[in-house]
Amino acid sequence: MTTVGVLGLQGAVREHFRSIEAGGAKAVVVKKAEQLSTIDGLIIPGGESTTMRRLIDVYGLMEPLRHFAASGKPIFGTCAGLILLAGEIVGYDEPHLGVMDVVVERNSFGRQKESFETDLSIKGIEGDPFTAVFIRAPHIVSAGPETEVLATYKDRIVLARHGQFLGCSFHPELTDDHRLTEYFISMVKSAGVTA
């Protein structure tokens, strides 16, 4: 069975669990480096990116996560997770994992009172529009040549894929629509790099 890990340092871990299980895969929480060898794909959830980064450093997870990314296993970053994946962050000298060829800007839709939900159409996801919840969300300012833009909102890129990396500004885990998580699970299955 396909196993998808959720980086469980801080943030919306439980919601992703529900979504992964609804998509027919096994969900496990990843708090320590050795657990990475037991999973086929990884979700980095929403939360506070500065907090997650500090905990990644404290627990020596940076190198193991980069190694995991280099192994070809897929990673899906939502909101704070997208910031952790991005190759460049506006206003910062250094990225975090820096594996996905996108430039992101933090809190780019404003503070919490400007947070919102809206319906998006997503390339590769058929049927009804996808309700996306944006909370103090980042957005993708620019995407590299090998990065495919999958959704935009008011001319801003909010979902993109670069090879085995998928990143979005919003929180698919906060609704009962599991299609984007299913999309990621199918990426994990077709990557064929099993644990």
Add this chain to the structure above:
Amino acid sequence: MNTGTDRVKRGMAEMQKGGVIMDVVNAEQAKLAEAAGAVAVMALERVPSDIRKEGGVARMADLRIVEEVMSAVSIPVMAKARIGHITEARVLESMGVDYIDESEVLTPADEEFHLLKSDFTVPFVCGCRDLGEAARRIGEGTAMLRTKGEPGTGNIVEAVRHIRKVNAQVRRVVNMSKDELMTEAKILGAPFELLLEIKELGRLPVVNFAAGGVATPADAALMMELGADGVFVGSGIFKSDNPEKFARAIVEATTHYQDYELIAKVSKELGTAMKGMEISSLSLEDRMQERGW
């Protein structure tokens, strides 16, 4: 495009789970909290232990402090409004504060009614001691709960009492049959529909953090062990000997609350925690947890 929906407001609190929210009184403390890994800061004029010491009416913070903290950090900034003080809350909302705590730590403005929090775009957090209080606040529109504990005492006993009570009452509701819920709603003073929702979800529909008396990394880990979704630390950090080490240690103990060797490691060489107070030494009027209706 919709702002201020339940999903957006409650979702914001979901993103704080497993984290520590720290009380700060200036930009310097806010930066220290952010660097230590806090998921948010609460901008205040005085921490609860100083409010206790100095007495007088405790109001919304000096707005220059709130503004200073908001421009100092990129993590969310919360601020406190007095219970029932519609205008303080609206002013904080207009400034772009990310979350408002309708807080019993401040002197209540209304001794009968709380804010109708569903009217606001900004989300709220409220204190609770039992499921009745929790459910009334959710009914008014709070998007996040916290235990009341007894703020500014450095004594965890009340926060433990409150989280145990709420969780025991949630378990009881989940295990009741539906035809028993109306009478339970009457006993608790809770909206019936909310008890139905709790029964169906198997848990509260919003996150519940621990607050009011967390003074050490072990206190923070204990509250996580008892089922809190995260921790507020008020006077505990900046009233300790070494705030920077203390803040980092509390963050790590909260993430890995069952890793006792790690808690031992981070707890060593912290210096002295804030001096605690025995709850029974407080008169009923001095107990902040009695505020709220």
